[in-house]
Amino acid sequence: MEKQTIDSMVGVLDARMNRQLKQYMDICARCAICKDACHQYVATQDMKYLPARRAELLRQIYRRYFTKAGQFLPALYEAREPDENLMDELYESTYACTGCRRCTYYCPFSIDTGWITSVSKGVLIAAGRGNEMLGQLADAALFKADNMDVFDEIIVNGFKDVVRELEEELGRPVAIPVDKQGADILYVALAGSHSIKPAAVIFDAAGASWTLSKFEAANYGFFFGDPAKAKLIADRFMNEAKRLGVKEVVITECGHAYRVAEMFYEAWAKEKMPFKVRHILEVIDEYIKDGRITVDPKGIAEKVTYHDPCQIGRNGGIYEQPRDIMHAIAPDFVDMTPNRETQWCCGGGGGIVAMEEFNDVRLKSGGKKVEQIKATGAKLLACPCENCRLQIEELSKVHDLGLRIVPVMELVAEALR
Amino acid sequence: MSDVTPDLELDLKGLLCPMPMVRVSQNITNVPVGGVIRAVATDAGSMADIPAWAKSTGNEVMSAEKVGGEFVFFVKRIK
Amino acid sequence: MDWFSYLTSGIGVYVALVVFTGGMAWRAWQWSRTPKSPVRLALYPKPKTGPGRFGKLLVDTFAAPQSFKIAPAIMVAALLFHLAALAAFVGHLRLVHEFTPLVAVLGVDGMNTFAAWSGGAAGIIMLVAVLYWLGRRTFGAYKNLSVPEDYLLLALLLGIVLMGDHLRFVGGLHAATYQAWFASLMAFRPAFPAELTSSVTRYALDWHMLFVDAFLIYFPFSKLTHAIGAFATNAVRTGE
Structure with missing residues (x-):
């Protein structure tokens, strides 16, 4: 790669460097506990989707340009000057990540792979390898x-x-x-x-x-x-x-x-x-x-389940409000297992639904969500995130689930008295 | 626009924003430079999205019309 | 002391301690002068109060309940290893000063028996855990994740534990001998007592110390800085 390109990549990494990122780069033990947390790795067993590997690719550049140890003994740390091979793997591994942070939840050090991939994206953009779409x-x-x-x-x-x-x-x-x-x-x-x-x-x-x-x-x-x-x-x-x-x-x-x-x-x-x-x-x-709107407690008679979008749940802290709403309008509301902070990412986050090149891994990675939905027996799914809805609609077609997937507020509007 | 024969027809009905724009963008390289895509969408947001996408990527929206409940676009690949 | 003993069990100990302490301080300083992430990176749910968050930080760091749920085998190995390492460290403090209250209770023979059992158990647990990790890293499906650093650290640990276990189970020397050597170290005049110089066990001690020195020197430049870093990264999880 040209020196100028490498310089701008390193410049971006430097600009985005903060205490958290530095610690994530320095302390990961590569214990791979995260492997079973990631819907993409579980579905594909492909190394490039292992959360720790996604981070490791950026770490190779970090070691080479930001640590003395990596400069003196690059082989020991696999510190690397970026080349086309590294950039190819970094691209696939990074833009495929849905940023659900389920790996962060399970990591003994809470290493935030979603945050790391967001920095990796910056590095890719600097190299002219940002996702075009x-x-x-x-x-x-x-x-x-x-x-x-x-x-x-x-x-x-x-x-x-x-x-x-x-x-x-x-x-x-x-x-x-x-x-x-x-x-x-x-x-x-x-x-x-x-x-x-x-x-x-x-x-x-x-x-x-x-x-x-x-x-x-x-x-x-x-x-x-x-x-x-x-x-x-x-x-x-x-x-x-x-x-x-x-x-x-x-x-x-x-x-x-x-x-x-x-x-x-x-x-x-x-x-x-x-x-x-x-x-x-x-x-x-x-x-x-507060009684500002009145809803019919039997407004949604059909059995209905709810999907926790990662950005609203695990990363946003909104777990109970949607459930309270569902209980207020739907007597036959059932939760998925697991739910709340341990729920599986549907596989549609991070903009991946707009990137055709990831269709294969995206649909495969929805396998866990499909199992979860099937287990509830519900044909109606309330879901407060557009990307999740797009993904689950496609999963429903591929797996012939016959689901009706709607925003929660649409059900509330239906149940209004 | 009835005198233009599109090189590709895209049925984007039922797709929600920004997917109509995404589909047009994904398909623009499937027509030759100077070629035309005719796309039909039902999401009102596409009336702003597809022209904005065309302008920012240097392509051309030859027409964008509301016909009944549908939005019909003729998009020309410029580069 | 011959030159090798002097290198590993004399001067090497000082060098290792200086590099370890300085290196860890340097690492902590490096982290502290890097600005914090301005955006909020917490995971939910999290406790609402300061003490609640601090409590969760301690639980997450010392017990990692989430990790246990998803990967029980590796976490059991990790917990046992860390506890055994802590026990071994505490046991080694006996070389600095005899645990007089314990001796008062157990008697001299009782104390030696207790040390033999507890130290022996810690040594075996650490050996098993290190072998398990080595196997997992070498033959696991995700072995390509490993880098040479991982193997170097495990090799050093294996060396420390094997030689330590040798001293414990085969060496045949008692605490008093090592206490004499430790006293000489603390007086900055490192020397082996006669029992050590006349025994072949001193080679085992030298190799034990070689691995310990290398381990301590490498520690601050390795992923083992998680020893202090994990508190900071787990704090982000529960942060405001």
Whole structure:
């Protein structure tokens, strides 16, 4: 590889270096306890999907350029100058990782492979080996934001269509406020109407003061592995929230978008936001408990189960609210085993659903989730993350599960009285 | 656009954003430079997404129209 | 002392202790001057209060209950090894100063019997654990994960434990002999007492110490820095 390329890779690693990463690089014992935690390794037994191996590939570069020991005795540590072979393996191992952090949960040192692969992505981007599709999706989102004069009308017209569809479906008007100064809530949805309609119905029923963001919550800059782009993409709705003076930003049923907004954004922006960030399910749970909306306790008569998206559950701490909601509307709610912090990743996270080249490992890695769903006997699955839904829908087709997979809020809207 | 014969037809109905944009992007190299993809989507978000994708990747959306409940795109591969 | 004994059981001990202490301090300093990750990397659920989080940090670090659930065999080996190593370390303190209260209770013979049993058990457990790890690393499905560093550390441990076990089971010398040598080390005039110089057991001691010295010298530059690093990384898991 050219020296210039290596220099920029090392530069990125240096810029992204922090205490946690350094410790993860220094202390991993390569005990491989993580092997049985990873849905991809369990499904394929392929070394490049072993969490410790994913980290080891970055460690080889770290050892070579950031430690004296690795410079003096490269063979002892397998410290390596990056070459095309290393980059090929790093690419496959890194972009395949769904960032579910199930390995982190089981690691005796809590080594965060998801965090390590996010840095590896930065190194790959510096070498011109970032995933093209995720890069394009990130750029398209930024292009929209930079050219709002062109897209504003298209987007607002799209919202008007949603209002018309809702009125046809419900036989009564439901407003979707946009750009409403001083609203309590800025609701950040996805580009599709499926993430807007049920929320609008619920906000309407609760008499909430809300306004819909013109920007989608999805953040392909985060999946791509470029924190600067990820911040710019999140800036769009965070700045909108500041401009409108809302009390809270509510993120739709999307896993990574919630984590970006709640766990990462303030650190990236280096400022405290004048509003709080919540997931829509926290809000709906509160509405039900406070009696602001009334739901039919038998509203969902069918047997239904729930999938914990990693970014909302293990990485976001939202376990009980969705379950309380399900118990409030569905008498035949059953949990999967395992669930909550030990639940299996469905295999669809980290932007992998948009990367065709990983289709094979993605579908194989869903095997555990398929077993779990089958064991519940439910044909209805509530799932508050778009990437999980895309993945499980495909798994349902491939394995002929005949599942109906819906956002939790859609069931709540169905059960509203 | 009825006078344009597409090199590839993509049925993106039922796909939610950003998947329509993803499918167009994945298929753009399946037509020759100067070739045209005709894509039909049902997700309203694609009306902004596909033009934004085209602009940021240097391709061209020749037309984007709403026909009934569907969104019809003619996308030309430029490079 | 001949030159080899002097190298391994004399001057080598000082060098090893200086490198170990300095190296670990340097490593901790290196970590501390690297800024913390600004983003929140905690795993959920986690305790809400400070003391609760600290308690979980201790449990995660010393008992790793999650790891036990997913990989019981390796964790049993790891726990037994670490406990045996701790027991062996405590037992070795007898060379610095006789455990007088224990001797008062057990008597001199009783103390020697107790030390023989406890030290022997620790030595055997460590040997079995090291052999198990070596086998797992060499023949496991994921053997390609291993790097030479892993084998070097296991080889050093194997050397330490084999030679230690030899001293315990075959050497035939009692604690008082080693105490005399240790006293000379602490007085900075390393010398072997006559019982050692006249016994072939001193070769076993020399090799034991060679491995110990190398192990301590290499420790700060290896993955064994998890001895202190694991507290920090597990704290991130429960962090705010």
